[in-house]
Amino acid sequence: MNFKEVETLPLYWEMVNAEKIALLNLLNEVKPHISIEIGTKKGGSLQLISKLSKQVYSLDIDPSVLELRALFPAVNFIVGDSKKTLPALLTKLLQDGEQPDFILIDGDHSMEGVKSDIENILTQNISKPLAVIMHDSFNPECRLGMLSADYSRNRNVTSVEIDFVQGIYSPTELAKGEMWGGFGRILFNAEVQRQEPLVKQSSQYSFEKMYSVSRHFWLRQQNFTGRIKSFIFRKYYS
Numbered sequence: 001m002n003f004k005e006v007e008t009l010p011l012y013w014e015m016v017n018a019e020k021i022a023l024l025n026l027l028n029e030v031k032p033h034i035s036i037e038i039g040t041k042k043g044g045s046l047q048l049i050s051k052l053s054k055q056v057y058s059l060d061i062d063p064s065v066l067e068l069r070a071l072f073p074a075v076n077f078i079v080g081d082s083k084k085t086l087p088a089l090l091t092k093l094l095q096d097g098e099q100p101d102f103i104l105i106d107g108d109h110s111m112e113g114v115k116s117d118i119e120n121i122l123t124q125n126i127s128k129p130l131a132v133i134m135h136d137s138f139n140p141e142c143r144l145g146m147l148s149a150d151y152s153r154n155r156n157v158t159s160v161e162i163d164f165v166q167g168i169y170s171p172t173e174l175a176k177g178e179m180w181g182g183f184g185r186i187l188f189n190a191e192v193q194r195q196e197p198l199v200k201q202s203s204q205y206s207f208e209k210m211y212s213v214s215r216h217f218w219l220r221q222q223n224f225t226g227r228i229k230s231f232i233f234r235k236y237y238s
């Protein structure tokens with residue numbers, strides 16, 4: 001599959017082109033036997049993941065995702081809070097002697113929700129390479145969840161890059177002045193054991209600059225000058 005084909009996929013998708021390209025390339029490289037998507041919504045990312053994986057599990061808290069069953073007959077839909085459904089699925093796969101090769105985390109966007117999804121993966125015994133993409137690493141709440149996970153608890157984590165793809169200052173009316181998007185990436189390798197995995201934030205400078213004028217900063221009301229700068233920036237540039 002190439003990017004021209006990805007661009008013409010029909011379902012509503014909450015990702016920008018840079019993220020779609022990165023996802024396409026990663027899936028082409030990993031060639032997953034088993035993929036798990038946490039957060040499916042209208043099926044945007046699922047339409048790509050399901051084309052490039054042999055077997056897919058979609059986890060979503062909203063039962064309306066079951067309407068997608070007709071479009072994705074080969075996908076296993078599991079409805080419920082991923083805090084419970086993800087560990088249950090990973091345990092079941094392990095009992096069957098299986099393990100996912102790819103996981104997309106794009107479900108609960110609270111700090112606790114993101115951290116919980118990551119830590120439920122980190123408790124797994126890894127028997128083959130695993131790539132995990134964490135969507136919305138440019139959102140301060142999600143980023144905090146990603147940064148507060150204890151990556152050292154799994155010695156097979158070889159790399160954590162919070163800004164694998166940098167996110168954006170949202171142009172939409174709904175999320176005006178907010179920071180969204182971006183891919184964090186975790187790589188696991190069963191043959192390599194690290195004590196202290198490196199957590200990289202290659203776009204930390206951009207993140208901090210943008211944060212200081214964002215709605216997130218404004219809402220936290222850190223100081224008066226910051227609030228004024230944030231207000232002016234959002235008024236004229238968002």
Ligand SMILES: C[S@@+](CC[C@H](N)C(=O)[O-])C[C@H]1O[C@@H](n2cnc3c(N)ncnc32)[C@H](O)[C@@H]1O
Pocket residue numbers: 012013014015038039040041042043044045046059060061062080081082083106107108109113
């Ligand atoms: C941003 S949307 C996913 C977008 C989709 N991946 C895409 O690219 O088009 C987030 C989804 O996560 C689901 N969600 C929210 N909290 C959840 C939770 N605790 N467990 C599982 N799914 C959750 C929502 O119902 C929603 O469908």
